Amino acid sequence: MNRDEIKMELKNIIAEAVGHENFEIKDTLTQEEVEGWSSLAQAMIIKDIETMFGFKFKLIDLAAWKNINDLLDIIELKRTL
Amino acid sequence: MLVLGQPVRNWLLMEVLLCYKKTGSMFIQQIINPIVYAIINYSYQNAFCIQNKLYTYKELGECIAKIRKKIIQTNKEELFFGLVCNDDLETYASIIALWIEGKAYVPLHSNQPLDRCINIINQMDITCILDSSVNSRYYVNNVINTCNLEKTDFVQENFSKHKEKNPAYILFTSGSTGTPKGVIISRENLGAFMDSFWRTGINITENDRCLQCFDLTFDVSIQSFLVALTRGACVYTVPYNQNKYIYVASLIDSHKITFGAMAPSMIRLMQPYFNEIDASSVKTTILTAEACPLFLLEAWAKCAFNSDIYDFYGPTEATIYCTFYKWRKNKINKSSNGIVSIGRAMHHIHAFIIDENKNLLSSEEKGELCISGKQLTPGYWNDEQKNEQVFFEINVNNEKLRLYHTGDLCFKDEEGDIMYIGRMDTQIKIQGYRVELGEIEYYAREFLQDANAVVLAYTNKEKITQMALFVESEKADNEGLMCYLRSKLPSYMIPHHIIHETSFPLNSNGKIDKLKLKEKLKTYE
Numbered sequence: 001m002n003r004d005e006i007k008m009e010l011k012n013i014i015a016e017a018v019g020h021e022n023f024e025i026k027d028t029l030t031q032e033e034v035e036g037w038s039s040l041a042q043a044m045i046i047k048d049i050e051t052m053f054g055f056k057f058k059l060i061d062l063a064a065w066k067n068i069n070d071l072l073d074i075i076e077l078k079r080t081l
Numbered sequence: 082m083l084v085l086g087q088p089v090r091n092w093l094l095m096e097v098l099l100c101y102k103k104t105g106s107m108f109i110q111q112i113i114n115p116i117v118y119a120i121i122n123y124s125y126q127n128a129f130c131i132q133n134k135l136y137t138y139k140e141l142g143e144c145i146a147k148i149r150k151k152i153i154q155t156n157k158e159e160l161f162f163g164l165v166c167n168d169d170l171e172t173y174a175s176i177i178a179l180w181i182e183g184k185a186y187v188p189l190h191s192n193q194p195l196d197r198c199i200n201i202i203n204q205m206d207i208t209c210i211l212d213s214s215v216n217s218r219y220y221v222n223n224v225i226n227t228c229n230l231e232k233t234d235f236v237q238e239n240f241s242k243h244k245e246k247n248p249a250y251i252l253f254t255s256g257s258t259g260t261p262k263g264v265i266i267s268r269e270n271l272g273a274f275m276d277s278f279w280r281t282g283i284n285i286t287e288n289d290r291c292l293q294c295f296d297l298t299f300d301v302s303i304q305s306f307l308v309a310l311t312r313g314a315c316v317y318t319v320p321y322n323q324n325k326y327i328y329v330a331s332l333i334d335s336h337k338i339t340f341g342a343m344a345p346s347m348i349r350l351m352q353p354y355f356n357e358i359d360a361s362s363v364k365t366t367i368l369t370a371e372a373c374p375l376f377l378l379e380a381w382a383k384c385a386f387n388s389d390i391y392d393f394y395g396p397t398e399a400t401i402y403c404t405f406y407k408w409r410k411n412k413i414n415k416s417s418n419g420i421v422s423i424g425r426a427m428h429h430i431h432a433f434i435i436d437e438n439k440n441l442l443s444s445e446e447k448g449e450l451c452i453s454g455k456q457l458t459p460g461y462w463n464d465e466q467k468n469e470q471v472f473f474e475i476n477v478n479n480e481k482l483r484l485y486h487t488g489d490l491c492f493k494d495e496e497g498d499i500m501y502i503g504r505m506d507t508q509i510k511i512q513g514y515r516v517e518l519g520e521i522e523y524y525a526r527e528f529l530q531d532a533n534a535v536v537l538a539y540t541n542k543e544k545i546t547q548m549a550l551f552v553e554s555e556k557a558d559n560e561g562l563m564c565y566l567r568s569k570l571p572s573y574m575i576p577h578h579i580i581h582e583t584s585f586p587l588n589s590n591g592k593i594d595k596l597k598l599k600e601k602l603k604t605y606e
Contacts, residue, residue, distance in 0.1 A: 019577060020563060031322075040350075058354075058357060059330055063328075
């Protein structure tokens with residue numbers, strides 16, 4: 001799965017957690033820009049990403065993640081480990 | 082103007098200490114005097130850590146002073162001030178400044194829909210708002226930008242403007258009619274709360290680092306900062322634009338937090354990362370705002386292995402908390418259906434279990450928990466109907482007591498510890514916030530016009546409470562409905578799913594059969 005394909009999967013995961021698709025999945029997208037992306041939605045997104053890609057996030061990964069670009073970097077790194 | 086040299090400082094300390102004896106006010110004794118004492122005595126110690134920036138007690142004192150000066154210049158008569166709640170020093174200093182000036186604050190959440198905040202402003206006839214935002218959302222009223230005020234030194238004065246029966250704050254909670262309802266908390270209530278709090282045995286000193294992770298529209302926030310500021314400790318806040326549980330875990334680990342109140346749902350979100358968090362610095366934890374599963378408390382106890390752990394319970398109407406249970410390490414702890422006991426009443430509270438005819442019940446008998454005492458609110462703002470509904474008087478041991486119906490189903494065990502069973506009505510807790518399902522239904526029906534709507538809560542696979550909105554129609558403009566709900570309600574009140582039903586099942590009384598509807602939620606549970 002390449003970066004763009006991962007990005008599209010992320011869009012589905014985020015849409016499922018926040019209950020709508022009213023956002024454009026772009027590298028600079030932050031949590032604040034998506035309506036309903038609460039701490040709870042965040043926990044659901046993390047769990048779905050972990051299930052889909054078969055790894056576990058560390059707390060330090062989550063603290064460092066500011067936008068979609070950061071998240072994609074972390075996912076790609078984790079998938080190579 | 083006083084210069085805080087050592088002799089003057091000593092004199093001020095004497096004055097503050099004497100004030101304890103002079104006044105009979107618990108609000109002054111428990112809140113104002115200790116904060117003034119901390120500002121003077123711990124002036125170069127940290128009062129706040131906000132977004133990784135530290136502020137000393139001296140800076141807090143100066144910030145309070147500049148806001149007080151503006152309040153005095155602007156409005157001498159108004160009792161209630163709107164306060165836009167941002168995560169900054171000015172917002173916290175505004176609360177203290179208003180209290181010193183004999184005023185009360187009404188929190189307006191900066192991230193909640195403007196319609197909801199305007200509704201609160203209109204209900205209270207607020208004409209003056211303290212706002213530290215760069216661009217205020219409010220144009221109609223007298224808005225004081227608290228960031229742009231001239232620096233002023235903190236000065237000690239007497240507190241003649243204080244009236245014990247006057248409000249300290251009014252918090253608006255979810256109301257089933259679609260209109261938020263205001264709970265008045267008097268200075269006497271808040272002073273009594275602080276007195277009760279210190280009698281639980283919790284001890285905080287000027288060396289503590291205390292967590293404040295609650296929105297200022299939620300009353301546990303008041304406990305979180307007051308406990309620290311009245312002891313000269315440092316308050317560590319959580320910014321609004323952060324994932325709270327990740328930020329809190331980082332704060333505990335990197336800033337060596339020693340004391341904190343947290344909601345069990347937040348602990349639940351942190352749980353997968355317990356082995357990555359060094360929580361050895363935590364010496365006291367309060368779990369509050371919602372029912373606490375025993376397994377979760379015990380998991381936290383292993384992570385924060387040096388911590389005493391308390392489960393505190395309380396409705397806003399009884400001023401933050403009214404009962405508590407102290408967890409006993411390496412002993413059997415009390416619980417009912419896996420939920421930790423809420424323990425016994427705090428010092429200024431009486432807790433009774435009553436039946437539907439308002440008779441007191443014996444131990445082990447299930448009934449409604451009703452609360453009385455000095456922490457009990459004078460009532461709801463301008464809502465006599467609600468006041469008559471939820472407050473009542475009974476005679477106990479020849480004493481007439483005013484009680485509050487909590488709506489919580491409980492029983493006391495033989496030793497007097499209270500066990501929480503569940504709600505008696507349609508009110509639930511989401512992420513610690515009190516939510517009337519009826520308020521969501523009200524706005525859903527308003528949008529849907531002809532279609533019926535029911536909101537039900539369920540526990541998802543991660544053991545977190547969520548809500549589903551059932552709509553009685555084959556289809557609807559779901560996107561439009563969600564947008565409308567988001568424009569009217571705070572984010573924690575937005576349902577997680579919309580489920581369409583051609584017609585709602587009815588029970589034998591002709592009412593909507595919510596149990597049958599709930600069966601449809603099993604796939605989410």
